[in-house]
Amino acid sequence: MLGHAFLGFFERNFSALSTQDQEKLLKSAVLVIGCGGLGGYVLEILARIGVGRLIFADGDRFEQTNLNRQILATTENLGKNKAKVAKHRIEKIAPYCKPMALEYFIGPSDISKYARSVELIVDAVDGVETKVQLIKQCQGAMIPVVTGAVAGFEGFVSSVLPSGKSPIDFFCGRNGEGAENLLGTPAPTVSMIGTLQAYEAISYICWGRFYLENKVCYISLRNFSFDILKL
Amino acid sequence: MLEVKCFATLGKYTPVGGKLEYRPNITVKDLLRELNIDERDVKVVFVNGVYSTFDTPLRDGDRVGIFPAIGGG
Numbered sequence: 614m615l616g617h618a619f620l621g622f623f624e625r626n627f628s629a630l631s632t633q634d635q636e637k638l639l640k641s642a643v644l645v646i647g648c649g650g651l652g653g654y655v656l657e658i659l660a661r662i663g664v665g666r667l668i669f670a671d672g673d674r675f676e677q678t679n680l681n682r683q684i685l686a687t688t689e690n691l692g693k694n695k696a697k698v699a700k701h702r703i704e705k706i707a708p709y710c711k712p713m714a715l716e717y718f719i720g721p722s723d724i725s726k727y728a729r730s731v732e733l734i735v736d737a738v739d740g741v742e743t744k745v746q747l748i749k750q751c752q753g754a755m756i757p758v759v760t761g762a763v764a765g766f767e768g769f770v771s772s773v774l775p776s777g778k779s780p781i782d783f784f785c786g787r788n789g790e791g792a793e794n795l796l797g798t799p800a801p802t803v804s805m806i807g808t809l810q811a812y813e814a815i816s817y818i819c820w821g822r823f824y825l826e827n828k829v830c831y832i833s834l835r836n837f838s839f840d841i842l843k844l
Numbered sequence: 845m846l847e848v849k850c851f852a853t854l855g856k857y858t859p860v861g862g863k864l865e866y867r868p869n870i871t872v873k874d875l876l877r878e879l880n881i882d883e884r885d886v887k888v889v890f891v892n893g894v895y896s897t898f899d900t901p902l903r904d905g906d907r908v909g910i911f912p913a914i915g916g917g
Contacts, residue, residue: 651917741915763916764852778895785887786913792852793916803917831909833851840909843894 619709623663634819635663639709641818642666642731646719646747648695649673650798651761652737653684654807655814656699660707662815667703668727670715671695682800721750728756732818735810736760740788745781748773757823759813761806765796766834768806771844772813772823778844780829801834847907848875854912857881866904873898875908887913 623635630638643664645652648671656669673695679686685698696714703712715723728734728751736747736758744760751758755775762768762783773779784791809830813823824830829842846864850857857879864878872889876898888911889896902908 647917649917737917739915739917741913744915761917762914764912764914767852767914768916769914780888782888783911783913784915788915791913791915793914795853796916798916806917831851831911835855838849840890840893842890842909 622707622709626662630662630819637819638663638815639665642668643733643735643814643818644724644727644731645669645735645737647671647737647739648685648699649679649737649739650682650763650803651807651810652695652735653686653699654804655735655737655811656703657684657706658808658811659814660703660710660712662811663707664710664814664818666711666713666731668713668715668731669696669699670717670719670723671699672716672718682798682803684804721753724750724756725754728754731756733757733759733814735814737807737810739793741784741786741791742788744784748779748781748784751775752779757817759810759817759823759825761810762791762793763798763802763806764792766799766802767796767832768802769829769831770806770809770813770825771829772817772825774823774826778827780844783829802832805832805834845905846875846902847905848879848910849908850879850881850910852912852914854881854885854910857910866902866906870902871898872896872900872902872908875902876910879910881910885912886910 675686700714761770771780890909
């Protein structure tokens with residue numbers, strides 16, 4: 614049963630989420646890698662929906678160029694570590710949630726370590742090369758990962774199971790070679806892709822399934838096209 | 845007729861109206877050549893919503909999506 618102390622926090626999740634769903638979320642743990650553009654929105658949503666334990670990593674610090682899209686970036690916290698800022702935000706909005714900030718860029722050993730204590734990982738890192746490495750590490754650690762990427766007013770989401778198909782061909786090349794370097798990463802696309810990643814995480818925790826397993830949801834806001842593509 | 849959509853940085857190669865006349869026995873590779881797209885810039889192709897390769901043969905009426913590398917966040 615949900616503790617009465619927290620009932621009010623979740624009243625407006627009902628009945629989109631049942632009491633059982635809400636309990637599953639409260640007992641769950643998610644590792645979010647990257648607390649910038651995608652990660653900021655993912656953490657915001659997972660904290661507000663009621664995930665009980667959030668672990669998140671980022672060795673980067675906020676800078677002015679983050680302000681266009683990163684919900685955790687403000688003019689007041691430029692220069693501060695992103696994971697540290699995320700922790701303060703979660704503490705303010707979700708007292709039922711235990712946040713754990715890893716204020717560094719995590720590597721394969723951290724992923725194997727935390728894979729044992731979380732339901733899934735959310736890939737919120739930037740750069741094609743980094744994304745390929747992360748997805749491979751997650752598959753090696755036998756942990757599902759929800760990936761997402763943005764370039765201009767387009768982006769996609771995909772959920773990767775340990776033995777499932779993955780969209781890593783989208784991440785071919787070196788960091789700096791992705792289309793985002795020419796087209797930018799504006800807020801509407803970053804927040805939308807982060808939102809869809811968070812929903813996939815919620816779906817997996819509550820109902821044991823991803824909608825985008827072996828699939829990619831590719832969205833182009835320029836012509837409002839939403840395509841579900843089979844990997 | 846083929847329905848062709850090029851995405852992100854390749855958007856400019858989408859044919860006018862998104863349609864291209866179908867020529868028999870062509871593959872994805874031939875289509876890229878016809879559109880003047882450098883193969884090296886293409887990382888992913890979907891034909892009728894299914895992951896495909898450069899060697900995938902195309903049939904009249906096929907829908908083709910052409911994508912570059914994308915990794916922003």
